[in-house]
Amino acid sequence: MPKQPVVTPRAQDFPRWYQDVIAKAELADNGPVRGTMVIRPYGWAIWERMQAAMDARIKAAGAENCYLPLFIPESYLSREAEHVEGFSPELAVVTHAGGKDLEEPVVVRPTSETVFGEFMAKWVTSHRDLPLLLNQWANVVRWEMRPRVFLRTSEFLWQEGHTAHATEADASAYARRILHEVYADFMRTELAMPVLAGRKTKRERFAGATNTMTLEAMMGDGKALQMGTSHELGQNFARAFDIGFTDVDQQRQLAWTTSWGTSTRMVGGLIMCHGDDAGLRIPPRLAATQALVTIVKSAPEVDSTAAQLVSELAAAGVRVRLDDRVDTPYGRRAVDAELKGIPVRVEVGPRDLADGQVTLVRRVPGSKEPVRVGEVAQQVVSALAADHQALYDEALQRRDAATVDAGSVDEAVDAAQTGWARLPWKLLGDEGEARIAGQGITVRCLVVPDADVEGGYRVPDTDDVAVEPELTAIVARAY
Amino acid sequence: MPKQPVVTPRAQDFPRWYQDVIAKAELADNGPVRGTMVIRPYGWAIWERMQAAMDARIKAAGAENCYLPLFIPESYLSREAEHVEGFSPELAVVTHAGGKDLEEPVVVRPTSETVFGEFMAKWVTSHRDLPLLLNQWANVVRWEMRPRVFLRTSEFLWQEGHTAHATEADASAYARRILHEVYADFMRTELAMPVLAGRKTKRERFAGATNTMTLEAMMGDGKALQMGTSHELGQNFARAFDIGFTDVDQQRQLAWTTSWGTSTRMVGGLIMCHGDDAGLRIPPRLAATQALVTIVKSAPEVDSTAAQLVSELAAAGVRVRLDDRVDTPYGRRAVDAELKGIPVRVEVGPRDLADGQVTLVRRVPGSKEPVRVGEVAQQVVSALAADHQALYDEALQRRDAATVDAGSVDEAVDAAQTGWARLPWKLLGDEGEARIAGQGITVRCLVVPDADVEGGYRVPDTDDVAVEPELTAIVARAY
Numbered sequence A, B: 001m002p003k004q005p006v007v008t009p010r011a012q013d014f015p016r017w018y019q020d021v022i023a024k025a026e027l028a029d030n031g032p033v034r035g036t037m038v039i040r041p042y043g044w045a046i047w048e049r050m051q052a053a054m055d056a057r058i059k060a061a062g063a064e065n066c067y068l069p070l071f072i073p074e075s076y077l078s079r080e081a082e083h084v085e086g087f088s089p090e091l092a093v094v095t096h097a098g099g100k101d102l103e104e105p106v107v108v109r110p111t112s113e114t115v116f117g118e119f120m121a122k123w124v125t126s127h128r129d130l131p132l133l134l135n136q137w138a139n140v141v142r143w144e145m146r147p148r149v150f151l152r153t154s155e156f157l158w159q160e161g162h163t164a165h166a167t168e169a170d171a172s173a174y175a176r177r178i179l180h181e182v183y184a185d186f187m188r189t190e191l192a193m194p195v196l197a198g199r200k201t202k203r204e205r206f207a208g209a210t211n212t213m214t215l216e217a218m219m220g221d222g223k224a225l226q227m228g229t230s231h232e233l234g235q236n237f238a239r240a241f242d243i244g245f246t247d248v249d250q251q252r253q254l255a256w257t258t259s260w261g262t263s264t265r266m267v268g269g270l271i272m273c274h275g276d277d278a279g280l281r282i283p284p285r286l287a288a289t290q291a292l293v294t295i296v297k298s299a300p301e302v303d304s305t306a307a308q309l310v311s312e313l314a315a316a317g318v319r320v321r322l323d324d325r326v327d328t329p330y331g332r333r334a335v336d337a338e339l340k341g342i343p344v345r346v347e348v349g350p351r352d353l354a355d356g357q358v359t360l361v362r363r364v365p366g367s368k369e370p371v372r373v374g375e376v377a378q379q380v381v382s383a384l385a386a387d388h389q390a391l392y393d394e395a396l397q398r399r400d401a402a403t404v405d406a407g408s409v410d411e412a413v414d415a416a417q418t419g420w421a422r423l424p425w426k427l428l429g430d431e432g433e434a435r436i437a438g439q440g441i442t443v444r445c446l447v448v449p450d451a452d453v454e455g456g457y458r459v460p461d462t463d464d465v466a467v468e469p470e471l472t473a474i475v476a477r478a479y
């Protein structure tokens, strides 16, 4: 079937393509308050499956979920001056509640960091209470002047992890464990997204952190998106909130803490990484519906074969749905399934069936081939596995093809117009970084070549070229 | 082991017992803003498992999850006058955001009802779009003057379902399906709570509803708690938001809608229904940790047997954890496990083990008996099943014993001092209902005797004794 231009082509206007896909695939609408979003069932199913896959990994890493309040006394956010400086214009403040003006206004949480600080200080007294490994799934609010659905919204959903440890080494290892075993593994395995794990420069580091580690992905237009971060906070946070413990020698010590977060931004990243001019492409492992059995035209044998295929696919562990909306034209249903990026369709129609066949339509390669009825389940299972891998490989190849080894800052700036640049950190440095910022280009992360690591790079221990002379800066425009 | 008075005995001061259990079982703390709560990992695990069990049933009933924004324009809440009247003093209003005063203040959602109304009107155009079955898991805010953790908090977590149907019969059937197949089944099966399904009187009905159905449970002090409600909204909601559709004859029709909700209140209900003077008792099916294998005193054989039992129990499908905190006195760990209501403990100590035995401690019957090492898994599995049922039976017997058949309003008022009263609705009526309200006693629901229904009563179709002369009022004090 020839692809219809149901969405603006990416090459023509990428931001418009993004908006079109979100509207036509029924992912989300704008909310009635500017900057907020209504996440529709199809979009929510994506987030829900992301949450479940992440949550299982977070629990496997030993962290426990909890829930802190939406409202924070305004005074809490002036406790840590550096912090408020960063958030202040983003705060939404409740001044009126219970039918009267509040004596102390309350802030709608931009993060629960300060409340975690207060309660972690209460909950930790002895070295026996450590490590304390906490996570929260919640909505947070940061007022957004230039909102864009999923990427920058005044309210978004996220998880924030906060942990306290007895030693710096333990905190450091845990922050890395979250980065690699939870975040990177989830993004590569479930989202089929190649992410580069690196270290933020001082300029890009989270306020209060001694080290911010990041996972960066390349979008379809060559820009970067930060998919998640994991921070070592040293003893800064523990000092601000007095998170201390008595050690084995009955001496009081300050804890070492970490924090880490990912959000509904990842949904935007998924769209922009895998989508094409026909709409979304959902990685098969993530897809709530992996296979759609479509009745092209109803007939007794067609209906019974379709029902049988649904059972067989479900029995084979495939998340399958029946599309029997035969009063909607078939072409419209096909376009809708493509827009929604459903990995596989099994089209059952009277003509094919007369030959004992149905048609297997695969969203990722865009292929369409006859399959014998008895072989459908096996073919679908192998198509799902192959197409998940194909999405990953395609994204990786695109990233590699659009990443240039730059020999100078000017070359890097040129390369960042269409993709990423790699250049020695010693060629750029703090000053070079400040200069290219003026052109909307940032250092996404610092990495060190390491052939043993997926992607060929590892996260550096430092941003100091005297210690790690091979530090490489990844430079790009970013969302 | 003799029970220590670690919490205030229920008979002495039930509200104080409730607070003690919440604090000592580490379920929740008060948040920094009055009326808010910090749900600690042990409390959150309860809610998380409630959510999962409910969510599976909601999906099985065909509803899809979505997410609407936290912020609602103030103007939305004056659209439906009757509604604002009810909520107004409970609203929290953001007047300041993005570093300046907002032109139109935004309300922190007390419910997403108005936004559901707006978007359902957009999403429904044809009879093909019906039924539209939506659900949302979210936090909501209703400013609370006399807060009590889990029961009445300014912020709470809930699910709210909103559905639109082509016919009154379809809407009516769906509201009942949610009440019975989702809510009542979840509460009886997973929470081991006997709930009485009934119909609210006009006085207690949700504003805008044509029929409110409820599930009422008896707490340990004889008071009632409303565990969940399911509303038929007739065409009132559809009229207010213009939710219409073209029928098969191309005629425009108004939809028929329902809404239904349950919240973190259920956690409070669980505590007050099953808790005893030693603390919580978590129903085995709900418990995140069903069995705790406790090393009483470490020794090579003890440690290896404990590890082996953990594996065997996990293999038998039991959610099991190892307690090897041997530097904490054993008695303190036992009291903690009782407080937390962990259904079963397997105590492994050197003395028992010399005889090839361990000790099985069951929280519900309070029993403690030796078990041969090779029989642990099988014994634990059957203990969990038996004790879940025992909790249900005990709660049902308590409810039946504390429910009096009253022959007059005065008798009912007396009975409501310590439990529930049943009396013919025609003896009470609207006037009697208004009169007993002055003494803090309400009609929890109306029911009709029906021997074929669990609990011996069914939900009436009407509150009119002319139509259903056997209408019985359940009268009680309530949380």
Ligand SMILES: [Zn+2]
Residues within 6 Å of the ligand: A096, B093, B105
């Ligand atoms: Zn106001």
Ligand SMILES: [Zn+2]
Residues within 6 Å of the ligand: A093, A105, B096
């Ligand atoms: Zn302010």
